Amino acid sequence: MKVYRFNPETDNEPHYDIFNVDANPYDRILDCLNKIRWEQDSSLAYRMSCAHGICGSDAVSINGIPSLACQKLIKDYDYKQELLIEPLKFFPITKDLIVDMEPFFKRIKSINQNQPSQTLDYSPEEERLQSIEERGKIDDAIKCILCGCCVAACPVILEQEQRFLGPAAILRAQKHIFDSRATDSVECMQVLEKPYGIWGCKSYYMCTVVCPKKIKVTEKILKTKKKIIQELHPKSEQS
Amino acid sequence: MIHEYDVVVVGGGIAGLYTALTAAEYCKVAVVSKVHVTRSHSVAAQGGIAASLGNEEEDHWEWHMYDTVKGSDYLADQDAVEILTKEAPEAIISLEHMGVPFTRNVEGKIEQRRFGGHTRNYGQASVKRACYVSDRTGRAIMDTLYDRCQTIGVDFFNEVFVLNLLFAGEHCCGVSGYDVATCKSEVFHAKAVVLASGGSGKIFKTTSNGFASTADGFALVLDSLIPLEDMEFVQFHPTGIYGFGILISEAARAEGGVLRNGIGERFMERYAPNLKDLAPRDIISRAILTEIKEGKGVNGKDYVSLDLTKIGKEKLIEKLPEISSFVQTYLGIDPSEMLVPVAPTCHYIMGGIPTDYEGRVLSDEGEHALAGLFAVGECACVSVHGANRLGCNSLIDLVVFGRRTGISAANHAKERKLPPLPQQAESIVVEKVTNLLSAKGKERAAVLRAEMQSVMTEKCSVFRNANELEQAQNQICQLENRLLNIGLDNKGKIFNYELQEALELSNMLKTAGVIVFSALQRKESRGAHYRNDYQDRNDEEGLRHSLVYLTPEGFKITYKPVSITRFTPENRRY
Numbered sequence: 001m002k003v004y005r006f007n008p009e010t011d012n013e014p015h016y017d018i019f020n021v022d023a024n025p026y027d028r029i030l031d032c033l034n035k036i037r038w039e040q041d042s043s044l045a046y047r048m049s050c051a052h053g054i055c056g057s058d059a060v061s062i063n064g065i066p067s068l069a070c071q072k073l074i075k076d077y078d079y080k081q082e083l084l085i086e087p088l089k090f091f092p093i094t095k096d097l098i099v100d101m102e103p104f105f106k107r108i109k110s111i112n113q114n115q116p117s118q119t120l121d122y123s124p125e126e127e128r129l130q131s132i133e134e135r136g137k138i139d140d141a142i143k144c145i146l147c148g149c150c151v152a153a154c155p156v157i158l159e160q161e162q163r164f165l166g167p168a169a170i171l172r173a174q175k176h177i178f179d180s181r182a183t184d185s186v187e188c189m190q191v192l193e194k195p196y197g198i199w200g201c202k203s204y205y206m207c208t209v210v211c212p213k214k215i216k217v218t219e220k221i222l223k224t225k226k227k228i229i230q231e232l233h234p235k236s237e238q239s
Numbered sequence: 240m241i242h243e244y245d246v247v248v249v250g251g252g253i254a255g256l257y258t259a260l261t262a263a264e265y266c267k268v269a270v271v272s273k274v275h276v277t278r279s280h281s282v283a284a285q286g287g288i289a290a291s292l293g294n295e296e297e298d299h300w301e302w303h304m305y306d307t308v309k310g311s312d313y314l315a316d317q318d319a320v321e322i323l324t325k326e327a328p329e330a331i332i333s334l335e336h337m338g339v340p341f342t343r344n345v346e347g348k349i350e351q352r353r354f355g356g357h358t359r360n361y362g363q364a365s366v367k368r369a370c371y372v373s374d375r376t377g378r379a380i381m382d383t384l385y386d387r388c389q390t391i392g393v394d395f396f397n398e399v400f401v402l403n404l405l406f407a408g409e410h411c412c413g414v415s416g417y418d419v420a421t422c423k424s425e426v427f428h429a430k431a432v433v434l435a436s437g438g439s440g441k442i443f444k445t446t447s448n449g450f451a452s453t454a455d456g457f458a459l460v461l462d463s464l465i466p467l468e469d470m471e472f473v474q475f476h477p478t479g480i481y482g483f484g485i486l487i488s489e490a491a492r493a494e495g496g497v498l499r500n501g502i503g504e505r506f507m508e509r510y511a512p513n514l515k516d517l518a519p520r521d522i523i524s525r526a527i528l529t530e531i532k533e534g535k536g537v538n539g540k541d542y543v544s545l546d547l548t549k550i551g552k553e554k555l556i557e558k559l560p561e562i563s564s565f566v567q568t569y570l571g572i573d574p575s576e577m578l579v580p581v582a583p584t585c586h587y588i589m590g591g592i593p594t595d596y597e598g599r600v601l602s603d604e605g606e607h608a609l610a611g612l613f614a615v616g617e618c619a620c621v622s623v624h625g626a627n628r629l630g631c632n633s634l635i636d637l638v639v640f641g642r643r644t645g646i647s648a649a650n651h652a653k654e655r656k657l658p659p660l661p662q663q664a665e666s667i668v669v670e671k672v673t674n675l676l677s678a679k680g681k682e683r684a685a686v687l688r689a690e691m692q693s694v695m696t697e698k699c700s701v702f703r704n705a706n707e708l709e710q711a712q713n714q715i716c717q718l719e720n721r722l723l724n725i726g727l728d729n730k731g732k733i734f735n736y737e738l739q740e741a742l743e744l745s746n747m748l749k750t751a752g753v754i755v756f757s758a759l760q761r762k763e764s765r766g767a768h769y770r771n772d773y774q775d776r777n778d779e780e781g782l783r784h785s786l787v788y789l790t791p792e793g794f795k796i797t798y799k800p801v802s803i804t805r806f807t808p809e810n811r812r813y
Contacts, residue, residue: 009731026482026569038685042737043729047274050449052485052565054378055278071568094420095733101275112389127292127335129347135340142340142372142379146277179338214564 001032003044004086005096014093017041018082025075029085030058033069033097046097053212056147060097061086066149068212088152090162104148107169111176111191134180140220141175143213144168150207150217156200164200165192167207167217173198174220177227189228198225240425241665244269244394245652247429249401249414249456251276253284253377254616254637254644255435256384258598259393261645262433266652268393271427273400273419273451273739277385280437280449281637284377285561286490287354287369288334288638289631290327294348295367300324302359303368305806307632310356310519311589311625312766312776313808314469314784314801319621321804322596323632323639330638331370339383342371352558353493356519356629356813365517369631374490374561376634399425400739401455402668404432404463404612407658411611414459415668419739422676422732424668428660430652431611433644434459434592434600438617442747442754443585443700444692447479447486456618458746460592461753465602465609466786466797468620469590470750471757471768474628475701477523479584481542483569487562487581489630492516494558496547498527499578500535506543511813518813521627521767524583524701537580544578551575583701589628589767590757591620593786598644604786604799611651611658615644622784625801626766675738680724684741687718687725691744691751694718699755704771708759715755719748753787756794760785778808 001021006014019040021032030048037044046069049057053071060069063077063084077083091099150167151157157164173192177185192198198221207217229236245266248255256276259268270276291298303324308315335341335349344350351367359366372379388395401416405428413428436456440448457467477498478487492498497516500506510526511518531541547555552575555563566574592614593601599608616637623636698711722745729737763777764770783798 007731007733009733026571028569037736042683042685042727043731043735045734045736047278049274049278049451050280050283052283052483053568054375054561055274055280055282055449057274057278073569075571098734105275109389112386125332127332127349130343131347132343132345134347135343138340139373142382143375144382145282145378175340176338179340181338 001036001083001085003036003096006093007043007095023074025073025079027074028070029062029072029074029083030069032074033085045095054145056145059088059147059149059152061088061152066152066210068147071212088148090152090157091148101148104151104168107166108146108172110165111169111172128181130180137178138175140215141171143215144171145213147212149210149212153206153210155204155206156202161196161200163196165197167221170198170201170221170224171215171217174224177224186231189232192224193228193232198228240423241660242269242425242427243657244427244429246431246433246648247271247414247427248433248435250279250435250437250616251395252279252281252435252437252616252637253380253384253634254641255279255433256381256388257638257641258433258435258615258645258648260384260388260391261642262649263388263391263393265649269396269427270388270393271396271399271401271414271416273398273455275397276395277381279381280452282378282381283447283449283486284634285374285486286488286493287352287371287376287631288331288634289354289357289368289629290331290370290635291324291368292328292331292349292351292370294344295351296359298359298366298368300327302361302366303327303357305361306357307623307629308806309362309811310627310629312627312811313782314622314625314765316622316802317804317806318802319596319623323623323636326639327635330635330642334380334383334638337383337387339380340372342373352490353517354630355489355492355517356514357631358514365514369490369493371490374488374559380634396425400742401459402671402742404459405661405664406463407661409610410658411609412658412660413664415664417668417672420734422672422735424665426660426664428657428664430655430657431613431648433598433613433615433648434618435614435616436618438588439747439750440585442691442695442751444696445479445484446585447476447484448585453743454746454750455743456592456614457750457753460600461749461789464788464790465600466593466788467590467753468593468784468786469622469757470588470753470787471761471785472589472626472766473585473754474520474587474589474767475524475583476586477520477527477583478545478581480565480569481580481582484584485565485569486584486586487545487565487579489517491545491547491559491562494554495550496545498523499544499546500530501537501539501543502535506530506535514813519627519629522813525769527583528701542580542582545581546578547574548576548578585700587617587628587633589620589622589624589626591618594619594621596621596643597647598640599647604797613644613648615640626768672738675741676727676730678726680726682721682725684725684737684744687721688740688744688747691715691718691748695751699758702769702771703758705759708755711755712759715748715752719752722748749789753789753794756796757785757787760796782808
């Protein structure tokens with residue numbers, strides 16, 4: 001395995017280290033990283049938590065593609081070849097495979113903060129009804145685990161406009177806008193229309209390609225754009 | 240750096256976030272977590288959250304209470320279980336109003352499904368009581384609470400590892416730890432501290448728990464001479480993916496999955512003729528291991544099969560999408576066509592930090608509440624789960640007692656001024672971290688941890704006996720001695736996980752010691768604690784909570800009575 005290394009305490013420049021790891025075809029890439037840290041080099045830094053693709057901690061770039069280290073197994077790659085493990089692109093690199101996720105969570109927060117809260121009353125008397133069909137409209141978006149793979153793969157963010165809101169935050173907004181229970185979808189759509197918002201998306205589909213949870217991210221963004229046109233700019237739709 | 244808050248919550252899972260959210264309506268709240276809060280292990284909860292809403296069929300909180308008490312093998316405190324089950328429906332409705340995207344039924348109501356040990360009419364047959372969000376219930380609740388916490392203005396301190404509880408006299412007045420990214424000390428000076436630090440699954444070799452479940456909260460209270468309650472009761476979930484330990488929710492069996500042994504027999508019919516594959520977890524885990532011991536594992540190996548083929552592809556994708564993808568990803572198996580190899584996996588600890596119903600930590604058997612210290616969630620022991628927790632009861636525990644704890648912590652904070660900060664608040668962390676970073680011993684944390692996990696798995700898991708527990712006790716003790724001779728190869732200060740893992744190991748070894756000691760003292764079989772040398776439940780001696788202290792002279796055990804209000808203990812048959 002060829003692993004990206006950078007320790008700001010000692011290194012001026014990043015470099016790559018090669019590690020030989022004994023592994024089975026069904027070992028996770030994360031298992032291999034752990035073997036390195038526990039048996040060969042305890043200074044190797046990467047995040048991990050649940051180890052089965054639900055917490056979103058261990059997104060790294062494997063052979064150039066943003067992926068979860070715990071969701072990819074050795075057998076998924078040609079293991080006669082060297083595996084290249086690098087930190088996610090776009091985010092500032094803190095140490096080795098660890099990046100500063102703050103730019104990611106700031107984007108998510110920019111969506112959350114603008115949602116006027118639904119009631120926080122602990123004792124509302126009844127649940128609100130929602131049909132299976134209505135609920136289905138947000139089914140894809142709730143799969144998001146906030147791993148950041150989509151942002152690290154987005155050509156708009158990587159090559160054109162670093163300030164672009166990015167796929168994960170728009171998906172978060174989609175969940176809210178299409179929730180039949182929400183009373184503030186208009187406000188949420190307005191937030192998406194701010195500079196560097198939803199209209200920055202050029203539908204490259206890279207977010208959809210890399211999403212570890214197989215969310216149809218681009219499709220959700222397009223549906224959201226359509227709803228914004230229909231509800232906020234009905235005239236432009238007619239012309 | 241020193242931060243001042245009214246309430247500081249340690250841990251950012253569902254218990255921590257719900258507590259923080261509730262308290263933040265009244266005062267200034269911080270959540271401190273050693274992982275980013277959205278990575279906490281609550282996200283791995285799959286199958287559901289229990290409440291007698293009765294959306295699918297008749298249900299009552301009294302039935303839920305009975306099931307919980309019987310499931311606990313009568314060790315749960317019945318007054319606490321009454322609170323849990325009575326308040327569960329409104330807790331679900333509050334979650335729904337916050338925006339949790341529950342799966343719906345044809346009427347548009349929250350859909351409910353069957354779950355292990357949940358029955359109608361006091362044990363008659365399985366009942367649909369589990370509310371859920373397909374098989375990602377924990378993730379969905381976490382996401383909603385995370386959003387709400389941000390809206391209300393809870394401050395998050397991510398990747399800060401707490402090492403000490405701070406006291407001004409008898410009053411808990413904060414915590415101190417270090418920033419994992421820099422090794423710099425962080426002090427949280429507060430009027431109230433809430434521990435919501437989760438479980439300890441990583442003490443065992445095979446577990447459904449994430450890497451962060453390392454008993455940190457348990458060690459914090461043991462260090463402060465506070466006891467731990469009922470720590471002998473560790474839950475092994477019957478269906479972990481073989482070799483990985485990754486959870487396959489009971490929901491898989493609720494939706495029609497069945498367990499089969501090596502000869503294809505649906506063996507649970509013999510162990511629990513009424514509830515069969517939806518019997519409580521302790522019973523099924525023992526059944527699986529008994530089958531394996533009798534040579535009826537699959538191909539003579541140490542696993543059985545979970546047969547999901549009758550559920551059908553469509554329903555698997557609709558109701559169990561995560562589980563289906565786990566099986567596909569990690570085993571390369573299509574669960575609609577092939578049997579899934581499963582074996583018990585360490586899942587949950589029923590025991591924990593003793594608290595009352597408002598989350599106040601009790602420092603002794605006389606129910607003396609410690610001022611300013613609260614605990615909630617898996618790390619706490621109210622006790623609503625007794626000797627064995629029912630599936631779906633943990634998430635509801637987090638919400639019901641998260642709310643109660645949030646209110647009582649906020650009230651406590653409102654009524655008081657900030658107690659003085661102990662002088663050594665910061666230096667105690669700096670010293671601990673510096674000492675460990677410069678430690679030159681020959682032992683390594685990764686090696687000692689692997690040995691601990693083997694010892695605990697082989698000698699203190701589903702089946703126990705005095706001989707092996709005594710061996711385990713000696714071995715854990717030896718490992719603790721070897722830990723004194725630890726050394727670190729990595730002296731760096733930026734994301735030094737060798738340092739963090741050494742500290743976590745110390746927390747786990749302390750807690751493992753308590754688990755083994757408690758298991759050795761309990762000379763009966765009850766719920767998840769099964770002794771081959773004492774196979775029966777003994778209510779005369781055993782119907783009491785154990786409290787274990789870690790004193791300078793070693794472990795000390797005392798007991799306190801179980802609250803029995805409605806249901807007298809009877810034989811537990813399913």
